[in-house]
Amino acid sequence: MLLNFRKRRREGRFLGWRSGGNECLLFRIQGVFACATLAFWLVISGAAHGQVVAAGDAGKLTITAGATGTGAYLQYGERKMAGVTGFVDLDARSPFGVELEGRWIEWNQTANVHAETYSIGPRYHKNFGKLQPYAKGLLGFGDFNFPYNLATGRYLMVTAGGGLDYHLTRRIYLRAVDVEYQSWPQFTYGAMSTLSVSTGFRVRVF
Numbered sequence: 461m462l463l464n465f466r467k468r469r470r471e472g473r474f475l476g477w478r479s480g481g482n483e484c485l486l487f488r489i490q491g492v493f494a495c496a497t498l499a500f501w502l503v504i505s506g507a508a509h510g511q512v513v514a515a516g517d518a519g520k521l522t523i524t525a526g527a528t529g530t531g532a533y534l535q536y537g538e539r540k541m542a543g544v545t546g547f548v549d550l551d552a553r554s555p556f557g558v559e560l561e562g563r564w565i566e567w568n569q570t571a572n573v574h575a576e577t578y579s580i581g582p583r584y585h586k587n588f589g590k591l592q593p594y595a596k597g598l599l600g601f602g603d604f605n606f607p608y609n610l611a612t613g614r615y616l617m618v619t620a621g622g623g624l625d626y627h628l629t630r631r632i633y634l635r636a637v638d639v640e641y642q643s644w645p646q647f648t649y650g651a652m653s654t655l656s657v658s659t660g661f662r663v664r665v666f
Contacts, residue, residue: 521666524549528635528660532565534575535652536604541574542567545638545658549583559583559596563656571607575654577642578602579619592633595622602644618643625662633662 528545543565551557563577579600585592598619605612621640625633638658645651 520553522551522664523666524551524633524662524664526633526635526660526662528638528658530563530565530656530658532654532656534565534573534654536647536649537570537573539570539573540568541565545656545660547662549662551583551585555584555586557583557585559598561598561600565654565656572605572609573607574605576603577617577619579617581619585625590627592625592627593622594625596620602642604644604647613648615644616646618645623658631664633664635660635662 525548526546528547530543530545532541532543533539534541543563545561545563547559547561549557549559558580559582560580561578565575565577577600579598581596581598581600583594583596585594596619598621600617600619602615602617603612604615619640619642621638623638624636626636628634636659638660640656640658642654642656643651644653
């Protein structure tokens with residue numbers, strides 16, 4: 461098994477490649493670029509919509525940033541771990557916006573297994589008084605450290621998630637709950653998934 465593990469490492473599969481590595485890398489880059497482009501146009505279209513709805517708020521964007529504590533279940537080895545998440549939300553005067561997210565699953569390690577993920581994508585939210593439920597779809601990549609530091613890999617990652625924010629003050633929100641399902645379709649030993657639940661705070665910076 462160890463020989464097979466090393467063979468796969470030499471073949472470059474720890475970069476998330478199967479066959480035709482260059483084509484796969486190009487696909488990942490194009491996918492991330494397409495997601496970022498889509499998210500950008502959603503914000504722009506929201507800003508244009510704002511010009512029609514309210515002249516005083518025309519094109520106005522809000523930027524919020526936040527951090528959460530995260531509990532995560534990794535399918536690899538059925539591990540239950542913990543970490544932190546940082547995010548930035550860009551919202552127009554419409555329900556559509558963009559979320560950028562970084563997540564570091566580093567605590568409660570066994571055999572030095574840990575993961576970090578970085579993603580971006582569109583976000584939809586709706587206000588109900590002080591409550592703001594939201595849904596999001598993100599695309600990016602994840603870095604995975606294998607047992608005993610034998611290898612590391614970088615893989616395509618697709619995320620579906622949602623949650624609920626509560627407006628505490630004019631600038632501060634409680635991120636009451638954030639749930640994400642992450643798929644790693646090109647993981648070395650076959651498709652892998654992670655499920656995470658987070659809670660924390662979000663602050664309006666602009």
